[in-house]
Amino acid sequence: MDYKRMIIEVEAPEQIGYEKVKYNLTESSISDTVFGDIKLDINSLKLCYGDHLGKAELRSLIVTEFKNINAENVLITAGAASALFIVATTLLEKEDHLIVIRPNYASNIETPRAIGCEISYCDLSFESRFEINVEDIRSQIKSNTKLISLTHPHNPTGMIISQDTLLQIAELAAEHNCFLLVDETYRELHLGEMYPIGASLHPSIITVSSVSKAYGLPGIRIGWLITQNTMLFEKFLAAKEQIFLCNSVIDEEIAFQYLSKKETYLPFIKNHISANHKTLLEWIKTETRMEMILPEGGVVCFPRIKNDENMDMKKFYTTLNSKYETFVGPGYWFEMPAHYMRIGFGWPSNKELSEGLKNISLCLDDCC
């Protein structure tokens, strides 16, 4: 495997140092949860090897409201990141073919590249409102296609895919004997009516998710993958056992405690993101030098600077970071031009978001 570091991780705030990032508009999550909110009797926890599938009660909790899936279909992993790695390395070999709906989360592209398999891209465009074109996917399928990969709600645009479209892609995958990976790490950050877990809708869909984004718990490294396919599940479990056997029992217990009470946390989380969503929309209405397809799910959006031809984007980001202490996710994190930027509106407080957005406008004054 020819591993290469991903630019999004090299430039991540935790790598730069959070103290240098005053206005943090880079994150695709709500802000980190403080442990004080979680009651845990650590002395009563047995620090044994845990169940290799993951804590049974946690697995049940994740799928409790859904048809067609139960705890036996859920494998707990170390964050969504390791679930994505398990999926890619289980399903793809050098001679296989993958279709990536791009932009996508970086590791959904970099791990397959490290494997050395062939990759075709279905590129979403601003002009098409970042909507997925099923016919485009169909036209890219080959006899050795093993996997189709997308994020939903979409990273970095916040687009929502209709259930009908998702099922069409899942059917397409089934017809061609391959799987559809749906990285739905932002599912619970959807402001509208919550849609079902992808894997509950179709046997071809593999769902990956975690507690990192919606609950602000990335530090405990708890994620999961879900599939109805028992043979595939067995392979995923074998991969997990070969990489890390089981999760930390402390992490699993924290995730379990937190998810058990999610109904008390979610309204606060949703109120916060709904207020910030409103602030974002008010800003973009007045910032005429930028344009944006309004995000419908998750806490990210992907606006772009209009008339960027004569703009020095390197200078723009350097000024934004150093003069205005404001950070966003530059387009190149997502293999897109630098005049696109991901703005995360779930992490900052409403005041920080307003300031951060104002700083983007001030930086445009400096650089346009």
Ligand SMILES: Cc1ncc(COP(=O)(O)O)c(C=O)c1O
């Ligand atoms: C779409 C998406 N998937 C997966 C991940 C990995 O998240 P984690 O491993 O913390 O669950 C991220 C993190 O940014 C993400 O944005």
